[in-house]
Amino acid sequence: QQQVKQSPQSLIVQKGGISIINCAYENTAFDYFPWYQQFPGKGPALLIAIRPDVSEKKEGRFTISFNKSAKQFSLHIMDSQPGDSATYFCAASMQKANSGYALNFGKGTSLLVTP
Amino acid sequence: ETGVTQTPRHLVMGMTNKKSLKCEQHLGHNAMYWYKQSAKKPLELMFVYSLEERVENNSVPSRFSPECPNSSHLFLHLHTLQPEDSALYLCASSPQGGSPLHFGNGTRLTVT
Numbered sequence: 668q669q670q671v672k673q674s675p676q677s678l679i680v681q682k683g684g685i686s687i688i689n690c691a692y693e694n695t696a697f698d699y700f701p702w703y704q705q706f707p708g709k710g711p712a713l714l715i716a717i718r719p720d721v722s723e724k725k726e727g728r729f730t731i732s733f734n735k736s737a738k739q740f741s742l743h744i745m746d747s748q749p750g751d752s753a754t755y756f757c758a759a760s761m762q763k764a765n766s767g768y769a770l771n772f773g774k775g776t777s778l779l780v781t782p
Numbered sequence: 783e784t785g786v787t788q789t790p791r792h793l794v795m796g797m798t799n800k801k802s803l804k805c806e807q808h809l810g811h812n813a814m815y816w817y818k819q820s821a822k823k824p825l826e827l828m829f830v831y832s833l834e835e836r837v838e839n840n841s842v843p844s845r846f847s848p849e850c851p852n853s854s855h856l857f858l859h860l861h862t863l864q865p866e867d868s869a870l871y872l873c874a875s876s877p878q879g880g881s882p883l884h885f886g887n888g889t890r891l892t893v894t
Contacts, residue, residue, distance in 0.1 A: 710872050711872070
């Protein structure tokens with residue numbers, strides 16, 4: 668059972684536009700929601716993360732919006748640039764005692780920002 | 783460099799071979815992970831080690847055998863694999879019970 672559902676699967680945005688990727692989850696015990704960015708030939712790298720006690724977090728051009736009641740969260744990339752072209756993964760996790768912080772990932776969104 | 787180094791970067795093996803993937807982290811973390819990344823599928827958690835003890839095993843077939851000799855090194859031993867095991871295998875580390883996960887660049891495995 669997939670615990671985190673991500674959409675769209677792929678996205679094409681013009682340079683300067685806003686890229687929006689959405690995720691939904693079922694498990695209300697999740698308490699940590701990161702977004703990872705992955706370039707070809709590289710492993711995923713943490714982009715930005717949020718905990719459910721806030722509804723929005725902004726870091727530069729990247730913003731997470733979080734809706735706890737709807738069990739949804741989204742990534743907004745403002746002023747999208749060609750260098751943002753990558754695959755983006757949302758994830759969700761809950762901390763388990765003595766077991767690290769294993770993440771449940773969405774299927775990923777392939778973003779292409781055209782010049 | 784990501785702080786998490788995986789070797790080899792690419793591996794081609796036959797179904798009867800035995801090989802091992804290696805992961806080393808230089809971040810002082812106490813938890814290490816193996817993930818499998820296949821096209822069109824979410825990253826799949828395979829194993830979690832915390833303080834060198836396996837704390838999670840996500841119903842992974844026995845042809846995958848992990849080993850964590852110390853908090854800096856993690857291995858994935860492979861034997862009698864199937865073609866559907868072809869994928870990118872990612873290692874990650876994190877502070878114990880904490881975040882974020884730091885990933886290596888993966889080993890691209892092809893089973894022929």
